[in-house]
Amino acid sequence: MNNMNQMMKQVKKMQEQMLKAQEELGGKTIEGSSGGGVVTVQVNGHKKLLSIQIKPEVVDPEDIEMLQDLVITAVNDALTQAEDLANNDMGKFTGGMKIPGLF
Secondary structure, rough: OOHHHHHHHHHHHHHHHHHHHHHHHHHHHEEEEHHHHHEEEEEEEOEEEEEEEEEEHOOOOOOOHHHHHHHHHHHHHHHHHHHHHHHHHHHHHHHOOOOOOOO
């Protein structure tokens, strides 16, 4: 019985550490870019878009599609980095297993 109590304490401690790590992800900022930095975006570790910066020289009213592609590429770059960050930070607790809804 004592062994079970010890195990439950360890599980509770790990859960607390996981929650703290998840909260900390929200405070981390990741930047993605495209076009050599003419479009940059920032997301947080929870994969929420925080900002988009577009340099004026890339804005061409005759070629809106290029600007749209640059924004999509920059956002996807940042989201990929945020996913990698979450996998790295939370992987300590899950042993690399992807648990749905955890991150």
